[in-house]
Amino acid sequence: MEKEKDTIVIGVIGSDCHSVGNKILELFFTSEGFKVVNLGVMVSQQEFVDAAIETNAKAILVSSLYGHGEIDCQGFRDLCIEKGLDSIILYVGGNLVVGKTPVSVVEEKFKKMGFDRVFPPDIDLKQVAELLRQDIKERFGSSSKEQEAKDQSEQDSQPDQKNPGDEGSQNNLTGQDNQNNMKEPEGFKVK
Amino acid sequence: MKTVISVDIGSTWTKGAVFSLTGSGLELLDKISAPTTQSNLVVGFHEILARLLQRDRNTPLDQLKGLAEIFFSSSAKGGLSIAAIGLVPDLTLQLARLAAMSAGGKVVKSFSFSLTASDVNELEKLRPDIILFSGGTDGGNSKYVLENASKLESSRLDCPIVYAGNRAVAEDVINIMKSREVIVTENLMPEIGQVNIEPVREKIREIFLKRIVVGRGLSEIVELFGSQPKPTPLAMFELISAIPEFHPEWSDLAAIDIGGATTDFYSNTESYLETDTVVLKGIREPKIKRTVEGDLGLRVSAHSLFETSQVYIKDRLREAGFEFQEMNEFVGKISGRIDYLPELEKEKIFDRVLAEACVYYAALRHIGGWRQIYTPQGKIYVQTGKDLRRVKAIIGTGGFLSEEKTAAVMSIPLEKLKHYGEEIKLLPERPAFYHDRHYLFPLLGNLIEKYPQEATSLAVASVENLSQRGDEND
Numbered sequence: 001m002e003k004e005k006d007t008i009v010i011g012v013i014g015s016d017c018h019s020v021g022n023k024i025l026e027l028f029f030t031s032e033g034f035k036v037v038n039l040g041v042m043v044s045q046q047e048f049v050d051a052a053i054e055t056n057a058k059a060i061l062v063s064s065l066y067g068h069g070e071i072d073c074q075g076f077r078d079l080c081i082e083k084g085l086d087s088i089i090l091y092v093g094g095n096l097v098v099g100k101t102p103v104s105v106v107e108e109k110f111k112k113m114g115f116d117r118v119f120p121p122d123i124d125l126k127q128v129a130e131l132l133r134q135d136i137k138e139r140f141g142s143s144s145k146e147q148e149a150k151d152q153s154e155q156d157s158q159p160d161q162k163n164p165g166d167e168g169s170q171n172n173l174t175g176q177d178n179q180n181n182m183k184e185p186e187g188f189k190v191k
Numbered sequence: 192m193k194t195v196i197s198v199d200i201g202s203t204w205t206k207g208a209v210f211s212l213t214g215s216g217l218e219l220l221d222k223i224s225a226p227t228t229q230s231n232l233v234v235g236f237h238e239i240l241a242r243l244l245q246r247d248r249n250t251p252l253d254q255l256k257g258l259a260e261i262f263f264s265s266s267a268k269g270g271l272s273i274a275a276i277g278l279v280p281d282l283t284l285q286l287a288r289l290a291a292m293s294a295g296g297k298v299v300k301s302f303s304f305s306l307t308a309s310d311v312n313e314l315e316k317l318r319p320d321i322i323l324f325s326g327g328t329d330g331g332n333s334k335y336v337l338e339n340a341s342k343l344e345s346s347r348l349d350c351p352i353v354y355a356g357n358r359a360v361a362e363d364v365i366n367i368m369k370s371r372e373v374i375v376t377e378n379l380m381p382e383i384g385q386v387n388i389e390p391v392r393e394k395i396r397e398i399f400l401k402r403i404v405v406g407r408g409l410s411e412i413v414e415l416f417g418s419q420p421k422p423t424p425l426a427m428f429e430l431i432s433a434i435p436e437f438h439p440e441w442s443d444l445a446a447i448d449i450g451g452a453t454t455d456f457y458s459n460t461e462s463y464l465e466t467d468t469v470v471l472k473g474i475r476e477p478k479i480k481r482t483v484e485g486d487l488g489l490r491v492s493a494h495s496l497f498e499t500s501q502v503y504i505k506d507r508l509r510e511a512g513f514e515f516q517e518m519n520e521f522v523g524k525i526s527g528r529i530d531y532l533p534e535l536e537k538e539k540i541f542d543r544v545l546a547e548a549c550v551y552y553a554a555l556r557h558i559g560g561w562r563q564i565y566t567p568q569g570k571i572y573v574q575t576g577k578d579l580r581r582v583k584a585i586i587g588t589g590g591f592l593s594e595e596k597t598a599a600v601m602s603i604p605l606e607k608l609k610h611y612g613e614e615i616k617l618l619p620e621r622p623a624f625y626h627d628r629h630y631l632f633p634l635l636g637n638l639i640e641k642y643p644q645e646a647t648s649l650a651v652a653s654v655e656n657l658s659q660r661g662d663e664n665d
Contacts, residue, residue: 017568050279056333
């Protein structure tokens with residue numbers, strides 16, 4: 001059987017209605033072999049999370065062009081955890097803050113919020129796709145079969161979303177992977 | 192010439208009409224009603240049929256066969272009760288609710304994410320006719336669906352379960368629910384935002400025929416006359432769907448049916464017009480939509496209506512110069528007497544206020560809205576729900592609206608709804624108001640499958656334009 005595509009959710013967050021880049025991202029990631037769920041512009045955190053739950057997405061890629069990204073993205077990871085998306089990969093990219101803040105400062109800010117990777121507007125998309133494949137592999141395992149098995153064990157050990165108190169053990173599952181991620185951050189350090 | 196009879200077996204009244212069908216179309220010959228015989232529906236049906244055919248009441252049913260072509264519908268104790276299970280409230284659950292209502296059902300309860308033990312308990316107590324079980328896009332989330340399937344399997348429920356969730360695990364769902372009657376159909380949301388409720392509607396209709404009708408004496412009618420019954424609201428739904436197909440001048444149409452127990456709202460218009468300044472959030476609702484409000488009705492549901500609509504009613508009573516207490520007493524009186532017809536002028540006004548409240552809250556829940564947002568790129572409207580601005584005609588039906596002589600009961604509450612909170616309600620902009628003056632719509636709906644052209648023609652010919660009579664305010 002053909003290997004199932006990994007589902008990712010993309011969209012432009014907040015009151016931002018820049019739609020051109022969003023469409024390019026959809027075309028690009030589709031051509032890279034992902035199943036793309038594009039929520040379009042002016043997407044709220046809740047909508048990102050709802051769509052990721054229904055589609056069992058592995059990653060959410062948040063875009064922001066208009067400079068208010070910092071406010072719009074606050075609490076995103078917390079919401080994911082509250083809703084039971086404990087191990088979802090979160091990327092953010094675009095003109096994330098107003099003014100000439102150095103990329104490294106911006107990156108630190110968003111990583112603190114729980115985003116796994118932070119990209120400037122001039123990033124090479126090929127690189128992003130490559131990193132995304134790596135991250136998915138590391139966090140969710142390589143084949144769909146393994147993924148299923150893992151889902152099953154998660155299901156057994158994990159309480160439902162109404163009872164999100166057990167994040168700790170869940171994080172342990174992915175904690176190691178996260179450390180691995182941190183070892184090879186060259187990819188996104190584009191100026 | 193052919194004689195055609197349509198009968199609607201309602202929860203309190205069985206209504207029937209006889210038509211002549213000629214080359215020039217359908218013509219109404221007679222319309223009558225009799226109390227529904229709950230213990231055995233055939234008794235009331237038999238009486239109506241004999242009277243419509245001008246035969247003696249004691250003529251055996253099989254001797255009435257062949258005298259006319261028979262169609263019939265049944266409201267099945269005020270509608271099929273359906274419990275809807277979805278995953279995310281704004282996505283699959285919202286669609287499950289819409290699908291259930293469009294199939295002529297009444298959503299008794301809805302559940303999102305994981306079913307808890309008390310949810311299952313509640314389901315067992317509610318004893319719905321059908322459980323509509325959805326969740327996850329195709330290839331998407333399966334965790335909740337599989338979990339809920341196990342919980343349903345170990346429950347004491349015995350109703351059929353329609354599965355319309357993630358296709359990838361449909362077989363697993365069947366395997367888990369081995370001891371249940373599970374009917375699998377297409378996912379009602381195969382992709383995020385993609386609406387696919389037709390297959391679900393079809394399955395619900397089939398179950399209605401098989402399960403709900405058979406036990407209530409109706410199988411005798413089916414056998415004798417060779418026609419299958421429809422759920423009454425589905426008959427209405429099919430009529431509202433078909434009218435613009437055969438009469439394009441009636442495109443962009445809405446209908447309101449105020450009954451004793453529920454208020455139904457139907458619309459047939461595109462739900463969203465894509466423009467640069469309007470962004471749609473949530474699901475794109477279907478072009479033909481029915482919502483049914485179980486808490487809004489003039490008699491059986493008068494108490495719950497009164498509870499729901501305090502704000503509206505107080506406002507209207509103040510304008511009309513009546514005391515709230517008087518209205519309160521009136522509601523107490525009619526709730527106990529389901530077939531009560533108001534006699535005093537004051538009571539008639541109270542009844543009208545109640546009907547207005549039905550329209551107000553049914554429209555509020557059926558119709559979507561815009562919120563204004565100022566963005567760095569300018570003013571943007573965010574739309575949720577369905578846009579009814581292009582609706583040109585609103586038709587009132589049901590016992591009450593068929594008798595109404597003015598458009599006020601519909602036009603006043605819609606006018607008031609224009610200023611609801613900060614949201615701009617997407618109400619019909621310049622609608623003309625009509626009413627189904629002979630209360631024929633459900634009966635004509637029964638004929639849609641076989642005689643769509645004729646039934647829709649008679650439907651549009653029999654409505655009366657209330658707007659032309661002027662809006663006399665009470």
